[in-house]
């Protein structure tokens with residue numbers, strides 16, 4: 427077992443130790459180690475010592491764990507598995523990660539809908555560490571309590587099980603409205619519910635923003651551009667969407683959500699922000715989510731065939747979660763009311779991407795002293811209306827937010843592979 431430290435380098439070869447930045451009159455920088463301690467091995471499971479376990483075994487386990495989270499073990503719960511009785515005992519946190527102490531006039535009451543989802547939970551970590559008061563609203567259809575459970579009990583945090591299709595009233599200063607299933611198999615599972623969530627959920631949250639005068643940010647999507655005829659896609663491209671196809675519940679849903687957002691902006695003066703998010707990946711993505719990055723990593727780690735849909739010549743551009751969260755916080759705190767693309771311009775054909783994921787998985791396995799299993803890439807039918815190409819034009823984000831992605835796709839993939847590997851070790855994949 428290797429115990430070397432994990433170093434993360436950006437596009438220019440500089441080490442990444444913090445995410446966020448100092449901009450818009452405040453400092454949103456947070457240490458990467460603290461965030462990592464929240465998602466790398468979030469539910470660290472250890473096996474209760476059996477009579478034949480040696481002190482060396484226990485020390486090894488602790489050492490392996492420490493490698494992932496630096497010295498921040500106090501910010502993680504530790505669950506103990508008892509093989510004899512097939513039971514598990516959960517511990518709660520003894521200490522929360524330190525949160526910034528900010529003056530009351532800078533401290534915001536922030537509502538995050540969909541806050542227990544993949545993107546939402548990372549946003550919540552960031553907003554909490556920055557010292558804000560955060561309320562998470564989630565119906566746990568695709569989100570999971572475990573993504574934010576490490577904040578439960580913290581005086582600045584509140585978790586509410588609620589479906590945004592029903593009205594919800596709260597006093598708040600900012601609303602990040604993220605609630606909606608986002609992976610194609612999930613959003614197509616109940617198309618009517620997806621479009622209802624997009625429309626009624628956004629209507630309810632905009633109503634709340636109007637009443638409270640909160641600033642409202644909606645997570646829109648690159649899917650509003652459909653199967654684009656303009657490449658790369660700038661924000662003023664109107665898109666090429668099939669209004670009655672299987673993806674319509676999501677792409678038309680988000681288009682109407684944008685329409686509603688600008689309706690409230692023009693008619694009622696609601697202060698709005700629209701983030702059009704391109705393909706994003708990272709830890710806490712549900713391994714059974716069905717999207718390409720999670721599918722490929724899990725398949726390669728398990729030594730199963732990697733499934734490329736179609737001929738693999740369609741393209742996507744992949745952004746790491748921390749870059750997205752940087753962009754969303756920058757957008758919320760900027761004056762830009764027009765839509766802003768948030769994505770990484772690194773474009774891959776899906777066929778090439780499968781090879782890249784396989785290489786990264788093998789690299790991490792070798793670093794951990796394992797012998798990688800040779801996995802094959804196989805081809806499956808392409809889903810209907812699957813966009814042929816996609817890459818963000820991020821000129822606007824650069825100009826108005828001074829934001830550009832820092833993470834290379836390889837670095838982000840490495841971290842995500844480590845996350846899934848740890849989940850496999852503890853038996854939750």
Ligand SMILES: O=c1ccn([C@@H]2O[C@H](COP(=O)(O)OP(=O)(O)O[C@H]3OC[C@@H](O)[C@H](O)[C@H]3O)[C@@H](O)[C@H]2O)c(=O)[nH]1
Nearest residue numbers: 608609610647648705717718721733734735740776812
């Ligand atoms: O196992 C797989 C999964 C997916 N794919 C392909 O990989 C590409 C990407 O598929 P994903 O399901 O990850 O994501 P898509 O780009 O289709 O949709 C995504 O777009 C942007 C976001 O708003 C949404 O989260 C999601 O809908 C597609 O061409 C898909 O057909 C595979 O080849 N194999």
